Amino acid sequence: MQELRKYIQDWDGLMALVVDGITEGAHLDFKRDAYSDPRKPQKNQDEDREELRRDAASFANNGGGVLLIGVDEDAQGRAGSIAGIPRPLEHESFVREVLSRFIEPPLTSLQVQTIFAPQDSTRGVVVVQIGEAEPGLPHAVQGKGDGPLDFWIRTDKSKRRMMYLQVRASFRIGDTTITQQSVDALAISEIHKIGYALDDAREEDESRSLELLEELRFYVSENRYGYKVQAEVIEAAGQALHYPRAGISAQVAEEAVNIIKAALPSFHMQVPSRRKITEEDLRLLQLAEMYGHALAYDGAKYLKDLSIISIGSRLMSKLLRISHLNGFDGIKESLLDEFERIREIAAERNLGDAVKVLDYLRDSAFEKAEGPYVPEPKGLEWAIFGWRKLRVQPPSKPRSLRKPKSPQASSSRTSRPRSK
Template identity: 50%
Template sequence: MKKLYEYAETWDGLLALVTDGVPEGPHLDFKRDAYSDSRKPLEKREADKEELRRDATAFANGGGGLLLIGIAEDGQGRACSVPGIENAAAHENNMRDVLSRSIDPPFTKSALRVRTVFDPQNATKGVVVVEIGESKVGFPHAVQGKSDAPLDFWIRTDKSKRRMTYLQVRASFQADEVQAAQQRLDSMALVEIRKLKYAIRSASWDFGKMVPLLEPLRIYVADLNFGPPVHSEVISAAGEVISAPRAGLTPEAARAAVDIIDEALPVYSLVGRAPEPPSDDDVALFRQASDYGWGLVYDGVKYLNSLPVISTGARLLGRLLRYCYLNEVKEVQDEVLEHFERARQVAKERRREHAIKVLDFFQHDALDDREGPPVPMPDGLEWVILGRDVPNKKKRPQKRRPRQR
């Protein structure tokens, strides 16, 4: 399935809304008919203008969204046809004019885009696309009433809009203060993390000293009060262990670093899609972690010839691939798949057959639909996939001593 904004780029994209069965949601709304149609009575047209402003400000206060006029929906809120609207260009101009008035604060040019995607078979008919950006922190949008009427604050939730409660409005105005406090908290944490990062880097070659320095980093990923910049710096600090000279990297050090990186990643299910798509910050953390996973599998194959190190890196890449596969983060998914393929090529050149089997397992497990039996572990390599340094030794049966007579 495409991203929402990709559907609204072309007429074929709009038709794909129907074939893909895309439903309305917190960031998408369909309207069959145009707002403020000239054939309606004046009173109804004025009410439509108010409704348009409410819809647009609700999207802005709810994180932004896409309003498509000329799309019909079925009883479950899914796009079912694209009839478009006649005289679409005139409606586009009218909507742009309506949304430029009686909204406080006014939409900026970057926060509001109104355009028309025309039907290639009819030059006057099309779908009017309204793209609404998220309200700036501390500046929620409101609809201005007539004369001394109070400002009217709306917010989009799921498939509908509703008036914001007093607490929601209050929190919106205080959001800039909250953001400033968050930045101060993150800044203090970043200073401490960078001290640890420097200490880890200074202990290079001595993994006995490096690994204990990772433990304090857990504080910053366990505390939910810290934001993405802190988590990114934690990943970078743990990555100092992986980035140390290749020759001496131990499986214990690799696992300790990856454990911290894994804890610093945003929490997503490994069995189902998240209710909301990953944010840009989440995607950035995925990409950052994938670089360290790639470094481990590459060094493990080419320089260390260490299955435990290869498996540790492949496990991290597999987890990232699973997140991206389930949540359709295509760009990172493709990068991780490329990491797996490049590592396999190096393993083939080095004739590391066991390494190829380990890489294949973690990739296939990440892309498994979970409906059938689990992906089988390669025979004889269960020990390394489960995170052990050496295979379990089978105990030889002891011979009984003959009884003394």
């Protein structure tokens, strides 16, 4: 929250959102249009009011957040344009009125203000700052009439209903061991459903896969879950990556790998870890290695797609770095063998750029903090660091999801049993 304040003081600050490539997240949401539109049917207007209350309550239940009404986003969720909305003062009053009712307990920390466009005083951005809920008192949206209380929480870039045990834990300032185990058990049940749905959607529906991955991201955006949940998250994300040779889009692959990275145990990337390494830590690293290798291997051998090779090998490079720093010799040797095999395949198929990327990602895993540093291959920065980090597009359109080209390819697919 604190780091957002410099962007919401004046119009120049809002414009800096675009310049700095600020994205939506757990504490920031962009809304291009106003929540209210008198031209809509009354039913739709009521739904818009309900949506505003849910947005505000979800932020409050996740540490607070900022709604910027009149800011558009691009395809990557970054601030795209600052157009403002017409009659912003009217909408400011509307927001205050809507959020003053049907939220229990009432929001105690709410600031609403308008920042006017310097060249057009009839337009502006409505800034809504929602404070954090008090410990043990989560906020709920009151349904119509005798409707039940509806609890919501903000995840990385979206909101979702809180599960029963999440609500229960939110009312308790100190969670007990039993509560933690119960929360984990219910989370695992939900993650299994997402994993099965990802398996069904993988070859047919890219947009559905991305929606499911966004749901899955919720379980790595909070710190309340334990090792078993992290392992299930990695396996569920792996369902989007299973059997890449059948066809996978670079966007789905990148989202799934980012979730896997977020589910890994926390390791310093410059010095050895000072904490005790557990068997659970090693298990998570091995799970991640399996999916990173599958992507890079199939990307080289079957797809001949540098986008897919680079996404998988970036994950492998991170795991190699962790293994090298912390003395995980078994994982380290396995990764080095995998890098060499994929490199040989890429060379056989005349994928020169892939060879350069693989060499760099392998060698840079052994860099010392003080150098010397492995030189980056020119023109391949997007493959080494990822398009989003560099805020550029890949040189070619990502491969669309498709079914296997032949019955033989389809029949060779095997289902990997999920852990219980």
